[in-house]
Amino acid sequence: MRAGRIAPGFIVTAAIMVGVALGVPRVVDEFGLLQLTVFAAMCILALSLGVVWGYGGILCFGQSAFFGLGAYAYAVTAVNLGESTVAVLVAIALPAAFAALLGYFMFYGRLSDVYLGVITLSVTLIFFNLVNSTAGDAYRIGKARLNGFNGMPSLPTLNVPGDPGRLLDPTETFYVVMALLVLVYLGLHALLATRFGRVVVAIRENETRCELLGYDVRLHKLLIFTVGGGIAGLAGSLFANWGAFVSPTVFSLGMTSQIIIWVIVGGLGTLLGPIIGCLIMQYLATTLGTQQIANTSLIFGAIFLAFVLLVPRGLVPSLVALGARFPGPARSRRLEPGP
Amino acid sequence: MSAALLQTVDLSIRFGGVEAVRGVNLTLAERELRCLIGPNGAGKSTLFKMLTGQLKPTAGRIVFRGQDITGDHTHLIARRGIGIKTQVPSLFDGLTVREHLWLSARRTNAAPRARQVAEEILERVGLGAVAEQVTGRLAHGQRQWVELGTVLAGNPELILLDEPAAGMTHDEVARTAELVREINRTHALIVVEHDMQFVKMIARMVTVMHQGAVLVEDTMDRILKDSSVRDVYLGKHGGG
Numbered sequence: 001m002r003a004g005r006i007a008p009g010f011i012v013t014a015a016i017m018v019g020v021a022l023g024v025p026r027v028v029d030e031f032g033l034l035q036l037t038v039f040a041a042m043c044i045l046a047l048s049l050g051v052v053w054g055y056g057g058i059l060c061f062g063q064s065a066f067f068g069l070g071a072y073a074y075a076v077t078a079v080n081l082g083e084s085t086v087a088v089l090v091a092i093a094l095p096a097a098f099a100a101l102l103g104y105f106m107f108y109g110r111l112s113d114v115y116l117g118v119i120t121l122s123v124t125l126i127f128f129n130l131v132n133s134t135a136g137d138a139y140r141i142g143k144a145r146l147n148g149f150n151g152m153p154s155l156p157t158l159n160v161p162g163d164p165g166r167l168l169d170p171t172e173t174f175y176v177v178m179a180l181l182v183l184v185y186l187g188l189h190a191l192l193a194t195r196f197g198r199v200v201v202a203i204r205e206n207e208t209r210c211e212l213l214g215y216d217v218r219l220h221k222l223l224i225f226t227v228g229g230g231i232a233g234l235a236g237s238l239f240a241n242w243g244a245f246v247s248p249t250v251f252s253l254g255m256t257s258q259i260i261i262w263v264i265v266g267g268l269g270t271l272l273g274p275i276i277g278c279l280i281m282q283y284l285a286t287t288l289g290t291q292q293i294a295n296t297s298l299i300f301g302a303i304f305l306a307f308v309l310l311v312p313r314g315l316v317p318s319l320v321a322l323g324a325r326f327p328g329p330a331r332s333r334r335l336e337p338g339p
Numbered sequence: 340m341s342a343a344l345l346q347t348v349d350l351s352i353r354f355g356g357v358e359a360v361r362g363v364n365l366t367l368a369e370r371e372l373r374c375l376i377g378p379n380g381a382g383k384s385t386l387f388k389m390l391t392g393q394l395k396p397t398a399g400r401i402v403f404r405g406q407d408i409t410g411d412h413t414h415l416i417a418r419r420g421i422g423i424k425t426q427v428p429s430l431f432d433g434l435t436v437r438e439h440l441w442l443s444a445r446r447t448n449a450a451p452r453a454r455q456v457a458e459e460i461l462e463r464v465g466l467g468a469v470a471e472q473v474t475g476r477l478a479h480g481q482r483q484w485v486e487l488g489t490v491l492a493g494n495p496e497l498i499l500l501d502e503p504a505a506g507m508t509h510d511e512v513a514r515t516a517e518l519v520r521e522i523n524r525t526h527a528l529i530v531v532e533h534d535m536q537f538v539k540m541i542a543r544m545v546t547v548m549h550q551g552a553v554l555v556e557d558t559m560d561r562i563l564k565d566s567s568v569r570d571v572y573l574g575k576h577g578g579g
Contacts, residue, residue, distance in 0.1 A: 195445055202442055205431035212391060212429070213443050213493055214417035 010189055013272055014182060021178035025171045033174050038242045039282050040177045043275045044184050045235035046262040050274030051188050052228035053263060055197070057204030058221060059113045062120030063259045065127055066095035066229040068250035070236025072131065072146075075246045078156040079144035083164035084241065087156075091237030092230045099229025100222065107218040107225070121256065128251035151247025158241050177238050181275075184231055188271055191227070200224050254297070261304050267314025276315055343402075344369045344527050345390075345497055350399035351551075352389060359385045361551040362399065367497070372523040374538050374559075375531045377548035378571060383531045384426055386548070387499050391423050392416040404496070418446075422495030426502050426531075428482040432475030436466050436485050439474060443492035456492055464488040464518065479506040483515070491522065498522065500530045504537040516540035547571075 024036060049063045070091040077087035102123065106116055135148025146152065158173055160166040168176065191197050203210045203217050211217050240246040249255060258281070266277025281300070288296045311318055345367040352360045360382040367373055375383050388394040390401060392413040401409045408416055431439060437457055444456035461467045464484050469477060474485050483503055490498055503519065504512045512534060519541050522528065532538050538545070542559040549571045555562065562568055 195450070198438075198442060198445075202431050202434065205433050206429060208393070208413075209429045209431060209489075211413040212417055212423055212425075213489070214414050214446050216414050 009272075014186060017178065017182045017185065021175060021182070025174060030170055033170050034242070035286060037170070037174045037177050038239065039279060040174070040181045041235050041238035041242060042262075042282055043278045044177075044181050044238065045232055045259060046266070046274035046278035047181075047184055047188060047271060048228045048231035048235060049259050049263050050266070050268075050271060051192075051231070052225055054268040054270065054274070055192060055204065056200050056221060056224040056228070058225055058228075059117045060120045060225070060228070061117040061260065062122070062124035062256055063228070063232050064251055064256035065120065065124035066099055066232035067236040067239070067255070067259075068124065068127055068131075068248075069095040069098055070233025071240040071246045071250045072152075072236075073233065074237035074240045075152045075155050076141045076144040076146075079152070080142040082156060084156055084158045085161040088158075088234070088237045091240075092233045095233030095236070096226050096230030100226040103222045103225040103229075107221045110218075124251050124256050125253065128248050128253075131248040131251060149248055151245055151249075153245050155240055155244045155246065157244050173241070177242075180234065180238070184234070185271055185275070188231075192271075196220065196223070258300070261300060264304065264314060265307050267316040267318065270314075270316045270320075273314050273316035280315075342368060344371070344404060346402040347386075347390075348400040348402065350386070350389060350396050350401060352385060352394060353397045359551050360389065360396075363548075363551075363553055365546065365553070367527055367529065369527060370523065370525070371527050372519070372541060372543060373529045374542040374545045375529055375548060376533070376535075376538060376545060376562075377554070380550075381548040382551040383548055384501055385551075387423060387425075387501055387529075387531065390416075390499060391421060417493070417495070420496035421499065422490035422493055422497070423499040424483070424486045424490050424501060424503060426505070428479075428486045430474045430482060430486055430489070433473055435471050435473055436477075436488075437461065437470045439485055439489045440492040443489045444494075446493060456494075460488045460492045463521075464491070465514075480508065480511045483507065484518075487515075487518070491526075495526070497527045497529070500528060500532075502532055503530065504532055504534045512537050513540070 025033060028036065045063070045067055048066070049060060052058050052060050052063070073094040074084075074087045074091040077090045078084050081087060102120075106119060111119065131146065132149045134146035135150065137145065139146045139148070144152065156164075158168045158176060160168065192201070199210065199215050200220050203215070203220055207217050236250060239250070262277040262281050263274045264277070265281060266275065267273030281303075284299070284303075285296055288294070288299060307314065313321070343366045345365070347363055347365045350360060350363045350365075351358060363382075363386060375386075377383055385394065389396050392408070392411050392415070395410050399409070400407055403416075403419055403421065406419070408419060411419075431442075434442075440457035440460045441453050444460075445453040448456060461470050464487060466481070466484060466488060469481060474482060477485065483506070487500070487503060500519070504515050507515060516537055519528065519530065523541075530538075530541065539559065544556070545559050545562045546556045547554045547562060547565075547568050554571060555565055555568060557565065
């Protein structure tokens with residue numbers, strides 16, 4: 001085992017992402033580009049749960065809480081400052097801080113997985129109800145009116161850092177979001193290759209053994225949960241920026257269950273899995289949304305059930321396992337991060 | 340403070356109406372090898388769980404290297420230098436043998452040194468042939484050794500072994516006894532074991548527990564002749 005070794009599959013994946021980022025704007029029209037931009041933002045969100053759940057083993061059913069907080073933090077800050085750079089940073093920092101606070105109570109309070117799921121789900125639904133009931137002029141932060149269930153329209157979109165007057169056009173925005181996706185993917189891969197990352201994986205495998213070896217399980221869980229919160233917040237800011245709009249649905253049950261479905265479909269314990277799962281499901285949602293034959297939620301539910309029953313490990317790990325049937329050395333289950 | 344490495348003072352734990360461990364006073368010197376025997380339910384594993392912080396004693400104190408560690412968190416006790424091989428091997432089933440050793444050594448060592456330690460332990464415990472295997476697929480005896488090696492890689496001053504020879508063949512038992520004696524040259528050990536053949540191979544001082552309390556503490560030879568010990572323990576096994 002060599003610390004910091006970079007898996008070949010990972011380089012290929014990163015290269016493909018860069019290739020897509022550079023090639024797509026040449027072949028896709030503006031509408032398609034907008035679609036792909038939001039897909040990429042959602043891929044970042046999928047990665048955030050992918051690392052918290054798939055590597056950290058933390059069953060977070062309320063990842064949308066951090067996503068929504070990021071979206072609203074971006075909206076409120078951008079409206080007040082009239083520019084986007086600080087707003088994006090706030091959208092990362094605030095959800096990360098909130099994740100740290102929530103995580104502190106959960107992990108240092110020694111809550112078991114089931115309670116963790118219930119609590120995180122409750123938290124996002126509380127946010128949903130809370131923000132829903134902020135209609136009226138009384139609910140404003142600085143210049144920003146929260147507007148309850150109507151949401152906040154006409155948000156300032158991304159501008160060139162330091163130059164609020166120079167807004168990014170759709171192609172530039174696509175480049176930025178894709179760059180952030182690659183950066184998050186690279187960053188998580190690097191993080192998982194450190195001692196910290198390996199201990200996080202070991203904790204998922206056997207928490208008690210980690211403690212008996214002298215590793216502070218609570219602290220490691222708290223840190224990976226905080227990282228996940230920050231990344232979800234970044235995704236939230238990009239989502240709010242994409243539509244120049246944010247509404248309480250970012251905290252909704254539908255939103256949070258979508259993220260779980262992406263990760264289940266793509267596969268736990270990989271970074272590529274959540275991205276693939278997110279792309280497939282987002283594409284399906286877009287396609288199904290334009291027809292009236294069947295209810296999208298119903299189809300999503302069916303897909304979710306089918307995967308839980310038939311492909312419980314998800315697409316990417318199942319394909320990797322299929323590949324591993326061919327002769328080759330027995331491999332470890334990802335102490336070294338996979339693709 | 341005395342030269343004792345570990346000292347428990349009136350250590351007790353109660354689960355509801357049951358006092359699983361009652362007023363245990365145990366003193367262990369540096370690099371001592373102590374065998375802890377007693378019938379099932381005598382409180383041996385519970386005592387280990389208190390020593391490693393997995394259970395909080397309801398009364399009494401644990402002093403390790405002159406410092407009171409009673410009620411300290413498990414990972415802090417591990418950092419102070421107490422390692423344990425649990426009764427049922429507690430491993431990372433999806434990780435390889437080498438990764439286990441690396442992970443344990445890596446807590447206190449930089450990455451290159453941790454790799455070196457892992458190689459040394461592979462050699463020492465004799466796991467080189469299965470270094471790249473995931474431990475979930477290994478046989479029980481090998482899993483016991485992996486756990487022992489993992490504990491060793493962390494280089495704790497005191498190693499607790501809970502039934503290290505359980506489920507092993509006769510040859511494996513002999514090899515494990517040899518390994519334990521070898522480890523004892525540099526580490527203190529407390530070994531819980533039911534296999535009296537194994538205990539005879541390694542033991543000098545033996546502590547016998549019965550119904551949560553220390554029944555008797557003496558050398559192996561005298562323990563074997565002790566009629567009270569025979570009554571509560573050895574008798575049931577037909578003399579081992």
